[in-house]
Amino acid sequence: MSAGLHNFSYMNGYQQVAQTVREALAPRFSVVPARRTRTQRRTWLDTFDWRLYRAGLTLEYVTGRGPAELVLSGMAGERITAAANGTRWPALAEALPSGPLRDRLEGVTWVRALLPAAKAASTVSEFRLCNADDKTVAWLTVEQLHAAEPAAADLPPRLSVTAVRGYQGQAERIARCLAAQPQVLCDGLPALDAVLATGGLAPGEYTSKVDVELSPAMPARMALAAVLLQLLDTLEANVPGTVRDIDTEFLHDLRVAVRRTRTALKLGAGLLPAGMASEYRPAFKWLGDLTTPTRDLDVHLLTFAAGAAELTSARPEDLAPFHDYLAKRRGIEQRRLARALRSARFTTLITAWRGALTGLTPQREGPDAGHAAAQIIGRAHRRVLRQGNAITPESPPESLHDLRKRCKELRYALEFFASLYDASTHRRAVRELKGLQDCLGTFQDCQVQQEEIRVIAAEMLASGDASATTLLAMGDLASHIGQRERRARGEFASRFATFASRPARARFRALVAGAGS
């Protein structure tokens, strides 16, 4: 078992590595070839949003002379392998052979699929590094990588020294001796990073969050344009995955980018040239509406197992025809959505929108970002307070739905301008808002789901797709969802009271005032 790792790049040819290492380590350590040089193909896998990378994990699909293998390695020396014959990428973790590797992955990847992030051919030689007793104290791996994706390139040989357990001190000494060689660079860059760099990429680059760096003094219009351009990038990045139906989160992220764009167009209309917001708002509404049916069905299917487990008078298997019906409907809706995302209408919209955003110039005598942000957030906050205060136990569900929309607008506005504020104060404001949003979200989702169950039950009954047992189970399911809805409704008053409390309002005012300064 091994622990500790030192990575280097070797600036001479692959053939000279052993000689250089021998000379660097003599006479204290000897270098003994350990295994035959082997050639492999390495494919690095991660989710589109780099969940493994962010969790400090690296997953590789390795093919060579033996059977294909999946290798999961962690920063603390964690290493799990599994046979992977016949796996086609992209694949969900649940599609991999059962075992410790899949168990470890499922907790990290969630509902996201694993897809190739980089590919390379690799030639590897291994050497034992031995002390005076001829005891192996460390392993030296020499690897020549020929990157294939994202770009074809030969990388300098990579050296890594791994300590044998209990010999960390001697391995450190070996690493220091190697580092002192002029041909050896201590770049420590992991292989994945080095291969990605051939295409000018870096791991962890994609995020669905808004993370635009703004300054309070910049023209507000340019700040809004920067936010909208990033949202457009996110939207476009998720189109191929949505069309190919790789996993449900591509559509989710695309949809959120559309909603954020619509909110920015609504709240920031005054900062844009006359007519621009009113021209594009209907176009993005069309795009948003296009995504709704598939996403609603995704939510149903993603929460299906949990809902089925809650049934009291019915068995989970009674719901199988309902599940099949949802899956069939989702397939139809997804194909419809994919067609729309490949349509000329969509392409024209995206091209024109990017053109419009990149063509924006600062407003003459327009506000700066700090003041505009304070105004937009302040207005959105006041709207939430006004609408929330008007809600009583007797208010119709629509009033809570409207409030949910206002909360989303406020949340997005906070996210757009986050870089203008003190991070911890901003985080707290978002957290307080999120508490209210969660409650409103549960309430509305439960309402929508119950209504959909009613509609689908009627359709299935009419088409003869459901037995009485299935319909009863669907009723049971709807009743549990109804209980959740009532709980959320009951919690609303206290959640809103916390959000609208005097100290919370004061904190919000202080936050907003901070941006202009």
Place this chain on the structure above:
Amino acid sequence: MKILATYNIKGGVGKTSAAVNLSYLAAADGLRVLLADLDPQAAATFLLRVRPRVKGGGTALIRGSRELDKAIKGTDFERLDLLPADFTFRNLDLILDDTKKPTQRLARLLRPLAAAYDMVFLDCPPGISLLSEAVLHAADLVLAPIIPTTLSVRTLDQLTEFIDGLDGHRPGILAFCSMIDRRKRLHRQIMEQLPTERKDVAATAIPALSLIERMAVQRAPVPAFAPRSEAARSYARLWAEVRARAG
């Protein structure tokens, strides 16, 4: 995690050779293996090229699992680690005697290793002592090498009686004939009879071969430096029986 102890009341019967070769074969079979050298002579430690030194000695080791974890060394072989011996292990009896429930101490110390290892081999010094009692408490299976002489067979009976007399946990026993000299009629006779007469004796016998003695020159397990030798094949057969018994 299965704990196997190579142990016999009698010394010089091939305990360490068996512990080193079997632990190597277990690791080669894909198991994560720890070989704990509890014998202050440190023969297993020497054979695996590790220096016989544990920081804080036996006292530190018996005190806590953290010290034990820190003392473990990787060997030259994949998945095989070693807890090296230390000269202070000659006092393990006295050190154990100073602890609460001394006979259960070793089992308790080894328990946290279950996440990291599938199998632990304890290479024990000969004799009957507090340490051997602690080893028998910890072990799931005792591997007892016996030289096929009447006296050695008597020691197997003594060992069986000793284990039967233990309170609480009692390990299984798998004895095997060791250091067989096929030129001696008595060796051949006992080697053939014992496995048929007793269920606790393995069918495989380990011959007395100079190659096994060469382990001390090569400082490596026999299957590592002479994988096709008769000695390596004998240990492989014995490992198959041990694995089947250990479950």
